[in-house]
Amino acid sequence: MMLDMVSEKSKRAKAAVPAEQHQGSPATTPADQGGVLALGGVEAFYGSFRAVNNVSLEVQPRAVTALIGPSGCGKSTLLRTINRMHETIPGATVKGSITLDGIDLYDADVDAVRVRRVIGMVFQKPNPFPTMSIYENVAAGLRLLGRTPKSEMDGVVESSLRRAALWDEVKEKLKQPGTSLSGGQQQRLCIARAIAVQPRVLLMDEPCSALDPVATLKIEELIRELAADYTIVIVTHNMQQASRVSDSTAFFSMDENRAGYLVEAGPTPMIFTSPKESLTESYVAGRFG
Amino acid sequence: MSGAALDFSRQRSASADPLFRRILAAGAAAGGILLLVITGYLIAYSSPLWAIQSPISFLTTPAWITGIEQADGSVLEVYGAASVIFGTAATSLIAVIFAAPIGILGAVYLVEFAPRRLAAPLAFLVELIAAIPSVVFGLWAVGDLSNRLRDSIEWWIASSFGQIFPWLSEDPTAPASDSVFRAGFLLAIMILPMIVAVSREFLRSVPISLREGYIGMGATRWEAIRDVVIPTARVGLIGAVLLALGRALGETIAVTMVIGNAEGIPSSLFLPGQTIASKIANNIGETSGAIPLASMVALALSLFLLSFFISLAVRLTLRRFSQVRIVS
Numbered sequence: 013m014m015l016d017m018v019s020e021k022s023k024r025a026k027a028a029v030p031a032e033q034h035q036g037s038p039a040t041t042p043a044d045q046g047g048v049l050a051l052g053g054v055e056a057f058y059g060s061f062r063a064v065n066n067v068s069l070e071v072q073p074r075a076v077t078a079l080i081g082p083s084g085c086g087k088s089t090l091l092r093t094i095n096r097m098h099e100t101i102p103g104a105t106v107k108g109s110i111t112l113d114g115i116d117l118y119d120a121d122v123d124a125v126r127v128r129r130v131i132g133m134v135f136q137k138p139n140p141f142p143t144m145s146i147y148e149n150v151a152a153g154l155r156l157l158g159r160t161p162k163s164e165m166d167g168v169v170e171s172s173l174r175r176a177a178l179w180d181e182v183k184e185k186l187k188q189p190g191t192s193l194s195g196g197q198q199q200r201l202c203i204a205r206a207i208a209v210q211p212r213v214l215l216m217d218e219p220c221s222a223l224d225p226v227a228t229l230k231i232e233e234l235i236r237e238l239a240a241d242y243t244i245v246i247v248t249h250n251m252q253q254a255s256r257v258s259d260s261t262a263f264f265s266m267d268e269n270r271a272g273y274l275v276e277a278g279p280t281p282m283i284f285t286s287p288k289e290s291l292t293e294s295y296v297a298g299r300f301g
Numbered sequence: 302m303s304g305a306a307l308d309f310s311r312q313r314s315a316s317a318d319p320l321f322r323r324i325l326a327a328g329a330a331a332g333g334i335l336l337l338v339i340t341g342y343l344i345a346y347s348s349p350l351w352a353i354q355s356p357i358s359f360l361t362t363p364a365w366i367t368g369i370e371q372a373d374g375s376v377l378e379v380y381g382a383a384s385v386i387f388g389t390a391a392t393s394l395i396a397v398i399f400a401a402p403i404g405i406l407g408a409v410y411l412v413e414f415a416p417r418r419l420a421a422p423l424a425f426l427v428e429l430i431a432a433i434p435s436v437v438f439g440l441w442a443v444g445d446l447s448n449r450l451r452d453s454i455e456w457w458i459a460s461s462f463g464q465i466f467p468w469l470s471e472d473p474t475a476p477a478s479d480s481v482f483r484a485g486f487l488l489a490i491m492i493l494p495m496i497v498a499v500s501r502e503f504l505r506s507v508p509i510s511l512r513e514g515y516i517g518m519g520a521t522r523w524e525a526i527r528d529v530v531i532p533t534a535r536v537g538l539i540g541a542v543l544l545a546l547g548r549a550l551g552e553t554i555a556v557t558m559v560i561g562n563a564e565g566i567p568s569s570l571f572l573p574g575q576t577i578a579s580k581i582a583n584n585i586g587e588t589s590g591a592i593p594l595a596s597m598v599a600l601a602l603s604l605f606l607l608s609f610f611i612s613l614a615v616r617l618t619l620r621r622f623s624q625v626r627i628v629s
Contacts, residue, residue, distance in 0.1 A: 097517055102417065129519030139514040143532040152528070153518045206518060 046113040047073040047212040047243035049094065054108035056089045056098055063089045065271035066108070069262055076235060076244045078254035078280065081264030082300065086272025087247045090264070091215050094245065095131035096124040112213065129153070131213040132206035137222045138198030140190030140205075146173075147186040149201055153209035168208055176204035177234050196227025203234065207242070214238065216246040220253065232257050251296060255284050263292045343602040350595035354380055359599055363387075363566050365580075367593055380596040382603055384566045388481060388576040389604070392556060393549040395485025395570070396492055401542045403489075404496030411497070412504040413526055424501060431494035439555035442487045447559050450483050451476050455571055458482075463569075471571040479561030481574040487559055488552055492545035499544060503537025504530060540619045547611040551604060553578035577604040 049071035056064035064086040071077050079087040092098040093106045096117060110117045117127050140149050150169045154160050160168070169186070173179040178200040182193070190201050199219060206214060216235070220228040235244060235257045248254050254261055261284070262277035276289050287293050294300060350359065362381025369377045407427070411420050455471065463470035471477075507530050515525040531538070561573020562583050575583070577600050588594055 095517065097513065100513070100516060100522075125519055125521050128517055133517035135510060135514060135517070137510055139508070139510040141511060141515065141529055141533070143529075143535070152515070156518070156520050156524060202514070209518065 048113050049073075049213060049243055049245070050109075050111045051090075051094075052109040052111070054090065054093055054106065054110060056086065056093050057105045057107075058101070059103040062269065062271040064093070065267060065269075065273045067264075067272075067274045069274060069277055071243060071245060072260055073243045074239060074241065075259040076239045076246060076257050077260045077262065078258035079245065079247045079262050079264060080249075080251060080254050080295075081272070081275075082266065082295070083249070084270065084272075085264040085266045087264050088217050090272065091217055091245060091247050094213070095128050095133055095215055097128070097133065099124065129157070129209055130211050131215060132209065132211035134199070134202050134206055134214065134216045134219045136218045138195055138202050140193070140198050140201050142189060142191045144190060145187045146182050146190050146193070146201060149190040150204050150208050152205060157209065172204040172208040173201075175207055175238070176200045177230065177237075178204055194227070196223050196230060199223060199227070199231055200234065203231075203238075207238070211242065213243045213245065216244065218247050218249060221249065228253070251284075251298070255280060263287070263289075263295060265291060265295075339605075343598055343605060347595050347599040347602050349591045350380060350599050353378065353592065356599075360386065360603065365564055367596075368590075378592065380592075380599070382577070382600055384564065385575050385577045385580045385600065386603065387566045388560065388574040389550055389578070389607070391481050391570060391574070392485040392488055392560070392576055393546055395482060396488035396549040397542060397546050399486060399489035400493045400496055400545060404493050404541070404545070405500050405538055407493075407497045408500035408504055409526060409531070411501055413522065413530070424498070427494045427497045430490075431498070435491060435552060435555040436558075438487060438491055439558035442483065442555065442559045446487060446490075447479065447483045450486055451480075454486070455480065455482055459571055468569050469571070470569050477561065477572050479559055479573045480571045481560060481567060482570040484556045484560035484574075484576070485570075487555055488549045491552065491555065492549050495545045495548060496541050499541035500534070500538050503534040503541065506537070507533045536618055536621050540615050543611055543615040543618060547608055547615065550608055550611065551578055553582050557582050577601075577607075 051067055051069040051071070054064060054067045055062060067090055079091060081087050089098060094110055094117075096106075098104050098106055106118065108118075112127075112130065116122070117131075140146075141152065144152060147169055150172050151160075151165055154165060154168060170179060170183075173182060178197060181197060182201075185192075190198065193201060199222075203214075203219075219235075220231050223231065232253065235246065238244060239259070246254075246257065258280045260277065261280045263275045263283060264272050265275050267273055275291055276283070276287060278287075283292060284296050287296065354362075359380055359382055361383055362379060363383040364379045364381045365384070366377055366379040371377055411424055411427075415423060455476070456473075458469055459471035460473070511529050511533060512525045515529045516522065520528065556576055557579040560575055560579055562575045562579060563573035564575070567574045581597055581600050581604075585597055588597055
């Protein structure tokens, strides 16, 4: 199926109106085998401050790519450029190109809101919506897309919660507020919420940094399972986590102007055992950062 | 190696603690005592009225007749608060109907859309409006606003809906010089800053992470405000409106200046009327005798109870808000 992130207005102008991508498809597996993400010369700014400098990176589809590096090296900022969340901050801008299955996400015709439906995001702190029940939290994304029949919605909610390894814990209390769950359950709820709209890519911004080790382990197992269906990019401070969950690792550092840049990227075992750059080696050995 | 001897004996400064605590307790007690004194006064000094008229009859009778000598020599006295209670309720409701949506939307604009350089000065300006004394609002309304309202909104409502709803009708050739509606609208302007300021605080307390969570799953900013920000702040917004309603109920001088101070329940909102507070302010100077004075105190007691229950509602609502767990 063609990716469809072009804004409604320009779609009408072109008179070629492909079907709405997600509507009416109850399964929670991706619609096709896409999910190839490519960053070319990406630069991100806060006002005039350059936080990310010239990052080019090929992200493997249906695999986990970890972004690691010391604090302030722009890895979270880079992650937020991928689903165009970066630009929601006043004064924040992006240069360069990011393509998903060949479509430039920063093309003038592309609607950022529709990009975010295809590229889901899980945040540092679990953020279930406090006025919505567990069920409503998972259904929230589908409700944004329009009316979905109740039976179909029930199916999506259940399969998303199952996929996020949360169903057995919450099936008896779907009507309770999402905030009534423990921190780790809340984060899995946020993952269920993100996959309910069948994204192709999942971005995770230090998803375990607010969780205890047991909850962290569960999320890590979940990330491994989800990698079968989704392209996952995860920012982490925790190098053990990167080595446990990721297939590829990209190491970032800061230049003399405090702008983050990509030092090197490659298969995770290679980055952790025989990196090309000495800077990477001292970082993964824990000598700085 | 041994250091200086340790000394954990009580220092003099510590003895100030109990004293300080007593001063604070006295301050807190003063508030409670004051409330009791006022309640006691209102009940005691209104009691002569209850000798000739029951509280129920006082609350439900619209007529207010202070000592008219009848043909047979007896004196007719009727004290009914129904028409001023109507005036108070009508002006306050009109005020809330106009001020609540505008105030909440204004607060949403300040929090969500206004550029940072504009938001702070705008919020400050709104708070300045709250500092304008009500007599100044009243004078402005008498000299300017009242006529403008009569010729604009009031005229428009009366000509559009007056035919269907008699209580919204107005004589087009001779509109009243004062009206319940104009008093309510003036109150709307006066309580607007409070609604904006309180709503703004509650909207700001909604964590950015919730907005980002929703926008990150493909919501527009408007959808995030509608589905996440406003629902999360909902109870606080209700509290803001109730707080402002409490202020509108008791507002006296500005209302007295534009409402017309006419007896009875007006047949239309565009005719003069009076509120509990404006009646007390109007009549207290020329009131003498135990029963007429008691009738004033009885009016004060009803206003006091009305405000008391509104603020009780505010407390209960806001308590519920603090129980809603917000993840930040």
